Amino acid sequence: MPALQSPDASRKVLVSGANGFIGIWVVRTLLEQGYSVRSAVRAEEKGQHLKKMFGGYGDKHEIVVVPDITKEGAFDEAVKGVDAVEHIASPVTFNVEDPYELITPAVNGTVGMLHSVLKHGTSVQRVVITSSTAAVVRDDPNPLEFDENNWNEQCLEILAEGGPRLIGHIKYRASKTLAEKAVWKFWEENRGKITWDIVVLNPPYVFGPTIHDVASPSALNISTLEWHKFIVHPTSSGATNEFLATRGGGWVDVRDLAEAHMLALEKEAAGSKRIIINAGVWKWQDFLDAANAISPPPKLSQPLPVGNPGAGSADPAAIHMLVFKTDRARDIFGLKYHTIAETTEDMLADFESRGW
Numbered sequence: 001m002p003a004l005q006s007p008d009a010s011r012k013v014l015v016s017g018a019n020g021f022i023g024i025w026v027v028r029t030l031l032e033q034g035y036s037v038r039s040a041v042r043a044e045e046k047g048q049h050l051k052k053m054f055g056g057y058g059d060k061h062e063i064v065v066v067p068d069i070t071k072e073g074a075f076d077e078a079v080k081g082v083d084a085v086e087h088i089a090s091p092v093t094f095n096v097e098d099p100y101e102l103i104t105p106a107v108n109g110t111v112g113m114l115h116s117v118l119k120h121g122t123s124v125q126r127v128v129i130t131s132s133t134a135a136v137v138r139d140d141p142n143p144l145e146f147d148e149n150n151w152n153e154q155c156l157e158i159l160a161e162g163g164p165r166l167i168g169h170i171k172y173r174a175s176k177t178l179a180e181k182a183v184w185k186f187w188e189e190n191r192g193k194i195t196w197d198i199v200v201l202n203p204p205y206v207f208g209p210t211i212h213d214v215a216s217p218s219a220l221n222i223s224t225l226e227w228h229k230f231i232v233h234p235t236s237s238g239a240t241n242e243f244l245a246t247r248g249g250g251w252v253d254v255r256d257l258a259e260a261h262m263l264a265l266e267k268e269a270a271g272s273k274r275i276i277i278n279a280g281v282w283k284w285q286d287f288l289d290a291a292n293a294i295s296p297p298p299k300l301s302q303p304l305p306v307g308n309p310g311a312g313s314a315d316p317a318a319i320h321m322l323v324f325k326t327d328r329a330r331d332i333f334g335l336k337y338h339t340i341a342e343t344t345e346d347m348l349a350d351f352e353s354r355g356w
């Protein structure tokens, strides 16, 4: 199935959610590798930081404003003349009352993008969708290992029943699961008439340095906000040593995930597959230990806590661990992932440079 062969200025990629934590790293990676990029944002002012950051690329980088991705035909203009699409935009918060505040933009935005490509993306060869391991996992008292055959039916059951089990992260998981299910339904219904193909990437927690427009720690995206809260401020966040030593799962550095987004355009074998992008297992204490091993220590607004050194050690048998098989990503992408130590050093250097 089609894949982009040689990145050059004539290869243009539409990136939705381009002003977000992951989106801007995807834009940067593509530009650095020679692609032209059309960054889609919700409003003119949301493109300002991107314009400034990538001004040096001249007309190889452009902004398109798509005010409401839930509207039919929202991406009709944006997909014209591009060779590929990276659809990353989706709401990421656990703090909503109505689950459809997440589900509607996640599903309609994704299906809408696919229909726009079907109708107007005459030069498109690949569409990469950023799903999540939220669409793969389920909570269970026993440690479980997941792969691409697993689907998060559990969150859909809880969504259907409503009630107290329908907490924030379940609503988010439902939005990602329904959006990804809609992708594969579209694929089944339309594969006979489309000349392009689809790749779905399923990352777990994504950490790494922030390059999008963030004025204060509270404005960080959800995953790095949690990282900042539990590594820099665990005491004030109410996290106990036991919490830090037992909570964790899978993770990937945002720069590796951005590279996976680029490779998903280029690797023929990625076509028509969902692919878990996971660097390994972690617990908060592992990041805390890595933070305290940095020499000289980063100059943050307050000294780093220590927690209970060594208590994490990423034991997959511990409760609350989600473990993922990564053979498919290894075979298709062969990524060399950042380590916990490398990502921790770069995140803390980023916080230090911002005076946090």
Ligand code: NAP
Binding pocket: 016, 017, 018, 019, 020, 021, 022, 023, 041, 042, 046, 068, 069, 088, 089, 090, 091, 092, 105, 130, 131, 132, 133, 176, 202, 203, 204, 205, 206, 207, 221, 222, 223
């Ligand atoms: P983020 O920084 O919050 O970025 C989200 C992006 O989506 C922003 O550009 C945002 O635009 C856009 N967006 C959100 N709601 C929208 C809506 N209703 N209409 C149009 N655009 C909307 O989050 P992120 O961490 O980079 O996440 C990006 C993608 O990766 C999401 O699909 C998420 O599910 C997936 N993902 C993230 C993680 C993680 O740990 N971070 C893990 C797995 C998967 P505005 O700035 O205008 O709101």
